[in-house]
Amino acid sequence: xxxxxxxxxxxxxxxxxxxxxxxxxxxxxxKILLVKRNNDMHFYPGYYNGxxxxxDDHKSLEEKVIEELREEIGITKKEIKRIRTGGVFDQDEPxxxxxxxxxxVLVDVLTDRIRLDWEAEKYRWVKxxxxxxxxxxxxxxxxxxxxxxxKNRK
Numbered sequence: 001x002x003x004x005x006x007x008x009x010x011x012x013x014x015x016x017x018x019x020x021x022x023x024x025x026x027x028x029x030x031k032i033l034l035v036k037r038n039n040d041m042h043f044y045p046g047y048y049n050g051x052x053x054x055x056d057d058h059k060s061l062e063e064k065v066i067e068e069l070r071e072e073i074g075i076t077k078k079e080i081k082r083i084r085t086g087g088v089f090d091q092d093e094p095x096x097x098x099x100x101x102x103x104x105v106l107v108d109v110l111t112d113r114i115r116l117d118w119e120a121e122k123y124r125w126v127k128x129x130x131x132x133x134x135x136x137x138x139x140x141x142x143x144x145x146x147x148x149x150x151k152n153r154k
Contacts, residue, residue: 011056014042020055020101022064023143026075028112032128032149035073035120037137043096048124049137055103061085065105073123074115081108086146091139102139106147 013019026033034048053068055061065083069075086104093100112125126134128149144150 007057009057011054013054013056017097018099018101020103021052022055022061022068022103022105023049023140024051024065024068024105024107025143025147025149026051026069026073026107026109027149028109028125030127031112031125032131032144033073033112033114033123033125034131034134034136035116035123038119038121041119044137046135047137047140048131048134049140050143061103061105065107069107072117072119074117075109075111079110081110083107084147086143086148089139089142089146091142093138100139102143104143104146106149 033050035051037044037047037049039045051068051072053064053072055064057064059067062083066077066080069080070077084106086106088101088103091100091102092098114123116123124134128144131144141150
């Protein structure tokens with residue numbers, strides 16, 4: 001398991017009870033990107049999720065989204081068509097003794113070509129309704145609803 005080493009100005013939320021995070025749903029031509037988290041990840045190994053990361057520095061939400069997409073899947077700012085935020089919510093996780101403060105974001109992109117970094121072992125572009133068939137990170141269904149990808153789904 002890789003140990004997180006904070007860069008200058010970053011906060012290490014690994015062992016802090018309340019942790020703000022961004023969770024991005026990428027959409028391209030009616031499909032969404034789901035990445036399977038690497039088994040070496042500290043939180044939720046083997047689960048499918050969007051592109052996510054801690055809000056652990058002084059960057060704006062949009063700057064953080066652009067940074068996470070570049071780092072985790074190689075999507076550049078010029079390949080982003082639109083960034084739209086959803087309603088923030090709390091997601092309790094007793095297993096990790098955490099409450100995630102989730103900032104859901106829908107990102108429409110101009111390409112489906114991506115390059116994974118070490119955080120994910122594989123990816124899939126799926127129709128939003130197909131996401132139900134996968135082992136989703138707890139609370140990711142709320143992200144899909146908050147971004148409007150799942151409408152009126154229970």
